[in-house]
Amino acid sequence: MYNKFKLSQKYLRYYFTASNGKGHGIHSPFVFDFITNVLNDKNRYPAYAVVEDLRQSLLKNSTELTVNDFGAGSAVDKTNRRSISSIAKNAAKPEKYGQLLYRMIQYYQPATVLELGTSLGITTSYISLANPGAEVITMEGAPAIATTALENFRLLKLENIKIIGGNFDTMLPQFINNQAFVDFVFIDGNHRMQPTLSYFNTVLAKTNQFSIIVFDDIHWSQEMEEAWFTIKNHVSVKCSIDLFFMGIVFFRNDFKEQQHFTIRF
Numbered sequence: 471m472y473n474k475f476k477l478s479q480k481y482l483r484y485y486f487t488a489s490n491g492k493g494h495g496i497h498s499p500f501v502f503d504f505i506t507n508v509l510n511d512k513n514r515y516p517a518y519a520v521v522e523d524l525r526q527s528l529l530k531n532s533t534e535l536t537v538n539d540f541g542a543g544s545a546v547d548k549t550n551r552r553s554i555s556s557i558a559k560n561a562a563k564p565e566k567y568g569q570l571l572y573r574m575i576q577y578y579q580p581a582t583v584l585e586l587g588t589s590l591g592i593t594t595s596y597i598s599l600a601n602p603g604a605e606v607i608t609m610e611g612a613p614a615i616a617t618t619a620l621e622n623f624r625l626l627k628l629e630n631i632k633i634i635g636g637n638f639d640t641m642l643p644q645f646i647n648n649q650a651f652v653d654f655v656f657i658d659g660n661h662r663m664q665p666t667l668s669y670f671n672t673v674l675a676k677t678n679q680f681s682i683i684v685f686d687d688i689h690w691s692q693e694m695e696e697a698w699f700t701i702k703n704h705v706s707v708k709c710s711i712d713l714f715f716m717g718i719v720f721f722r723n724d725f726k727e728q729q730h731f732t733i734r735f
């Protein structure tokens with residue numbers, strides 16, 4: 471993981487070199503539409519308050535959970551205790567990005583959404599509320615965290631979510647083998663190069679031209695930047711959008727040749 475100084479330097483570079491986020495100079499109609507109707511949709515949807523109320527209550531919850539950390543930089547077999555409030559503070563994607571995922575799902579209406587890394591279910595709740603008719607599958611390796619997420623889904627009466635417990639490395643290939651297609655995937659766990667590339671290649675087998683894959687924290691470390699570079703240049707990717715804290719890839723045939731965009735968000 472880059473230190474704070476290095477990450478800030480990278481962020482400033484992104485901020486001053488990215489397209490201005492209003493769509494000026496973007497020649498792709500698809501990306502222009504994405505910027506106008508999704509990225510810059512300033513509506514305050516009622517679901518936002520529902521999820522942010524949940525986040526606020528989790529931020530005040532001092533209950534401690536035993537956490538088996540599978541993620542980047544931690545030994546797989548190390549167990550430790552963490553409060554729900556610290557997990558809500560440190561692991562959940564901030565409001566701005568949860569709401570962007572909400573708008574993407576509302577706009578593109580994927581039938582099946584897969585999330586790798588449920589944590590307490592804050593982003594999963596955004597995903598679920600964006601399209602209650604979609605099937606949402608979310609994977610989490612730490613049993614105590616998965617149980618808390620399940621309680622949160624019950625509290626919000628979210629009925630379209632299925633949690634799969636276990637390590638992505640084994641659960642993902644099993645799940646993908648039984649799917650015809652994956653429409654929307656959010657990869658937000660185990661931020662290391664090889665696992666990220668492996669998850670990408672596994673889900674790629676079941677993508678079609680309308681599938682969308684979103685990667686979290688693509689500039690978090692050199693490894694993640696290398697993974698993002700490989701992914702966005704993969705022959706099957708038609709368009710990539712770099713929002714610094716998230717990277718999105720599309721496979722649509724509208725793109726005659728591969729195009730990469732970095733957009734200020």
Ligand SMILES: C[S@@+](CC[C@H](N)C(=O)[O-])C[C@H]1O[C@@H](n2cnc3c(N)ncnc32)[C@H](O)[C@@H]1O
Pocket residue numbers: 538539540541542561562563586587588589590591592593594609610611612615636637638639658659660
């Ligand atoms: C960054 S958090 C997810 C945050 C969540 N998407 C949100 O925005 O609210 C990543 C989660 O992935 C889980 N995780 C990381 N690597 C994993 C692996 N290899 N298998 C299963 N779970 C894993 C961690 O336990 C952690 O809860």
